[in-house]
Amino acid sequence: MSEVFTGSFTQQEPIPESGIEAAIAVMRHGRLHRYNTAPGETAEAALLEQEFATLVGAKYCLAVASGGYALATALRAVGVKPDQPVLSNAFTLAPVPGAIAAVGAVPVFVEVTESLTIDLDDLAAKADKARVLLLSHMRGHICDMDRLMSICDAAGITVIEDCAHTMGAAWNGTPSGRHGTVGCYSCQTYKHVNSGEGGFLVTDDEAVAARAIMLSGSYMLYGRHAAGPPPEAYESIRYETPNISGRMDNLRAAILRPQLADLPAQCTRWNARYRRLEKGLSGTPGLTIVDRPAAESIVGSSFQFLLLDWAAEAVREVVSRCAARGVELKWFGAAEPVAFTSRYDSWRYVESDAMPATDRVLAGLLDMRVPLTFSLEDCALIARIIRAEVGAVFQAQSSPGV
């Protein structure tokens, strides 16, 4: 009898009781809008921003309606204008090129390596093509940020980091999102904290912070941003910065605050699950484990592996055999985008050059979520199932006459 996994890859943990209590308190008093405060009161949204700024060591923080909104706001706040090129990873998810398109700018894709990070040689070769890089730490894989920043600094490129998958992670001790000019995060249900929808933008740049706050829809109430710059910062920009509403509200902020406090402990739990999967799969013939450098502090909320240079038919066979045993793998090599998974050539509003290195990696890339509702034993079981099915298909592939 072969083992079957019966858990759900999309089931997150419940909201902590303290977050539920805080949310109920906000509903009881009714002041859900972030600028609707009683005398002397600091809104939940403003407190959340202060706490997130402290967590990542940023001067300024703005909480917004979604991670995608944070990305587009960051692009506007650093001055990206319609028709300008913006460099970005070819391997990312749809909200990233979508944010570039939202400001009327034009994505220019950079190749990905077998480590699933942006190809820094390709970035260096394309450094004269744009003034801004929207860098996606896709699936939590962080490139050599020291080298990336030296390439971008030398070329005068402003870096915006998409940290949708790296909230709580770090490179060489510096929190993800704190290498570039702006860091953007998501609080959507499938990320590291869960308010259904939501996002953060952090920066040390006073002018960028002031513009982002005005853009998010602060009207002339920007003084209520406890994690924003002083009032003088708005003087020169408050008449010329459009209001493109995308605020965080107090209800979601109340749900998020206790989750931020728990984040370090949650990251440790994710990593224990990640390492269990990694251990269970290492040494599987035909399967490449993704390298995690020592400088990278990971948050293992998802797991990827490669079946490099396998025939598409064989990869499809692995996916369907694992699915039959309850293990849901997402394949980035599929011709058609499925659910949340799509790739650069599915975004047909972008004219992209051929990306042969990315095509090769995505053709062999399998991905799964690792929600904290999985136990360590669940992860060991999932690894046994994948190992067995990859092994069976690999063997059939390499035996002559089969």
Ligand SMILES: *Cc1c(COP(=O)(O)O)cnc(C)c1O
């Ligand atoms: C989820 C996600 C985003 C956007 O976040 P939303 O809050 O869903 O708008 C951006 N980039 C990546 C890589 C994501 O996975």
